[in-house]
Amino acid sequence: MLRNVSLQVPVGSTLAVLGRNGAGKSTLLRILATLLRPHAGDVLVFGEALPRRGFAVRGRLGLLAHDPLLYRDLSARENLGYHARLFGVGDERVEELLDAVRMGARADEPVRLLSRGMVQRVAVCRTVLHAPSLLLLDEPLANLDPSAVELVAPLIGRAAGATRVLTSHDPQAALAEADLVLGLEDGRAAFLTSPDKVDSAAVNRLYV
Amino acid sequence: MRTALTVLRKDLLLELRGFETLPAMILFAIVTFVIFHFGLNQDTIDGQLAGGVLTVTLLFAAMLGINRLFVAEREQGGFDAFLLAPVDRSALLVAKASALFLFLVVLEVIAVPAFGLLLLGPSLGPVLPGLIVVLALGDVALAVIGTLVSAIAVQTRARDLIGPIIGLPLLLPALIGMARGTGPLLVPHASGSPPGKWVAILALYDLVFALLSYAVFDFLLED
Secondary structure, eight states, X not given: OOBSOOOOOOTTOEEEEXXXXXXXXXXXXXXXXXXXXXXXSOEEETTEEETTTHHHHGGGXXXXXXXOOOOTTSBHHHHHHHHHHHTTOOHHHHHHHHHHTTOGGGTTSBGGGSOHHHHHHHHHXXXXXXXXXXXXXXXXXXXXXXXXXXXXXXXXXXXXXXXXXXXXXXXXXXXXXXXXXXXXXXXXEEEEEOGGGOOHHXXXXXXO | OHHHHHHHHHHHXXXXXXXXXXXXXXXXXXXXXXXXXXXXXXXXXXXXXXXXXXXXXXXXXXXXXXXXXXXXXXXXXXXHHHHHSSSOTHHHHHHHHHHHHHHHHHHHHHHHHHHHHHTBOSOSGGGHHHHHHHHHHHHHHHHHHHHHHHHHXXXXXXXXXXXHXXXXXXXXXXXXXXXXXXXXXXXXXXXXXXXXXXXXXXXXXXXXXXXXXXXXXXXXXXX
């Protein structure tokens, strides 16, 4: 549950959300993704009030969640083709992304046969299929080895050019990516500041 | 419509890959006919009893499909993926109801001849067109109500229980219509045309619940 969290993320910037398990990081992302309805308060994405105007923002955001949102019995290519049709994106974009994350050779195998790292690469492709302006990234680098991290960086990193809200259990990595840092403690904002002003003791307290 | 076809295509592909639903439905129906064959202690049945046995068997086989209709969406994130897309949410209802309708048609293509072989006294041939009309109308009811109920049940922990508890009372008028509509077709030397009154009731029931489901489905997908 989130309480008294108030913030604004400028277009093109990155907000890193820190906090231990259950602090409310994923809840915040799901509210922004229009998947959860806030019981109180105001949420605006691209100036549109959620959840009432959710339909106006859905095509402009991409959510990379803990769950890859892929069907295990379908191949990576079939999964991405399905999502591409839902978003009105052509199949050439699917091939372009599969090549970008070097999954072309394994793209026709059922997702259940792929390693976790490979599944995460396909999930990254799903997230950016429609070139969203807002990326909601929940532990985006989970299960990825260093070479895979490099592969996905142009798609979901700062180079992607999108506004980003990302969560991480690795504060140092998150701070390096962020323009703004939100510390969550039991659903409340412990701090909201720029990365250079973050007190390391305050960050450590989040994980105690 | 394009979105509904996309989701339907995906659902059929998943069934072809996993064969998790249809074989169970078909096997259940055949086994039930065998049990009725020995349980009723009759070589053949006809008339209203035959209509009732066929309807009950198809209903319980359909419940297996209804219980599994949204399982992949719930367990593999399909709901979230669909809700994130900028599409009309009612497309999911149309796609799932169409998938269930197709499963029921495939089930009946196998189960009805099996019923004719294992239990039914009169020949199916002359009454087949009338039987298809009644079963198709019944299938629409099962598909629409089944999709609605499954969407509710899958969000609960006791989904296998919730499906029948909500679904069976809602389906009762359609089931009575199916049994009453098929009974007169399954007597020796039947005329071949189904009773107009029950066909009309089934059609009206389908229309009302299709519209009702379309109206409320969006709200069922909310968190």
